[in-house]
Amino acid sequence: MEFDESGSHDGTPTEARLRAGIEPYHRRMLAVYDWLVLGLVCRWVWRCPRSKMLAQYNSHVGARHLDLGPGTGWFLDECRFPTANPAITLVDLSDGVLAGTARRISRYRPVTRTANVLEPLDLGAVQFDSVGMNFLLHCLPGPLDRKAAVFDSVIPYLADNARIFGSTVLGADERHTAVSRALQRRLNRADSFSNETDRAEDLARALAARFTEVEISRSGVVCLFAARYPGGVS
Numbered sequence: 001m002e003f004d005e006s007g008s009h010d011g012t013p014t015e016a017r018l019r020a021g022i023e024p025y026h027r028r029m030l031a032v033y034d035w036l037v038l039g040l041v042c043r044w045v046w047r048c049p050r051s052k053m054l055a056q057y058n059s060h061v062g063a064r065h066l067d068l069g070p071g072t073g074w075f076l077d078e079c080r081f082p083t084a085n086p087a088i089t090l091v092d093l094s095d096g097v098l099a100g101t102a103r104r105i106s107r108y109r110p111v112t113r114t115a116n117v118l119e120p121l122d123l124g125a126v127q128f129d130s131v132g133m134n135f136l137l138h139c140l141p142g143p144l145d146r147k148a149a150v151f152d153s154v155i156p157y158l159a160d161n162a163r164i165f166g167s168t169v170l171g172a173d174e175r176h177t178a179v180s181r182a183l184q185r186r187l188n189r190a191d192s193f194s195n196e197t198d199r200a201e202d203l204a205r206a207l208a209a210r211f212t213e214v215e216i217s218r219s220g221v222v223c224l225f226a227a228r229y230p231g232g233v234s
């Protein structure tokens with residue numbers, strides 16, 4: 001039987017493959033993540049300083065915000081919300097990630113939900129003005145057209161004119177250096193990343209099939225993206 005990069009023969013991610021995507025985010029890694037990954041690796045290996053992603057949060061984050069895969073919550077802690085009391089929901093497959101981020105931004109009293117973002121979400125009767133998914137797509141198994149299921153997972157919860165935004169490391173990009181390619185291959189071999197075939201064009205197509213005002217920009221091998229959910233004019 002043939003197995004693809006999602007760990008199964010039919011492209012559906014196996015439990016083991018999904019767990020591999022969150023395995024790096026254990027307590028010890030989370031303790032160094034902000035300076036090691038967001039500080040050093042982002043800037044010097046992927047060549048996208050975290051200030052660019054923070055600027056994206058500051059531009060797009062809304063009063064009712066859903067964050068998928070919040071990691072350590074650095075961006076939520078640092079960004080400027082348009083209100084002093086934003087309503088924030090955090091979704092992650094890792095309970096440790098959710099507990100750590102909820103603690104870090106406890107001043108906002110976030111709601112947490114443990115869930116796989118590739119499956120339909122059960123968030124109740126809520127609507128969001130923004131959805132952030134920073135550095136999430138490259139962790140999700142399968143090719144981009146399958147990981148685009150994450151966009152479908154959030155659509156039932158989007159208010160008119162909601163913004164969807166994030167960034168992801170592209171695997172199939174001519175801007176890779178010897179160093180970034182070596183790290184990217186290593187992370188893919190460990191199943192921490194699954195982005196060998198990810199291209200900006202495919203991401204743009206997946207966004208355009210669902211949303212309007214699609215914006216894509218690049219910094220090194222990172223693709224920053226934003227889009228708007230169709231609705232009335234703001």
Ligand SMILES: C[S@@+](CC[C@H](N)C(=O)[O-])C[C@H]1O[C@@H](n2cnc3c(N)ncnc32)[C@H](O)[C@@H]1O
Binds near residue numbers: 021074117118133
């Ligand atoms: C690279 S971290 C990104 C953290 C943060 N957004 C940032 O930019 O610093 C990826 C996050 O996605 C979560 N994650 C990975 N696969 C997931 C899945 N299938 N469903 C939900 N969360 C997932 C991980 O637990 C982790 O919190």
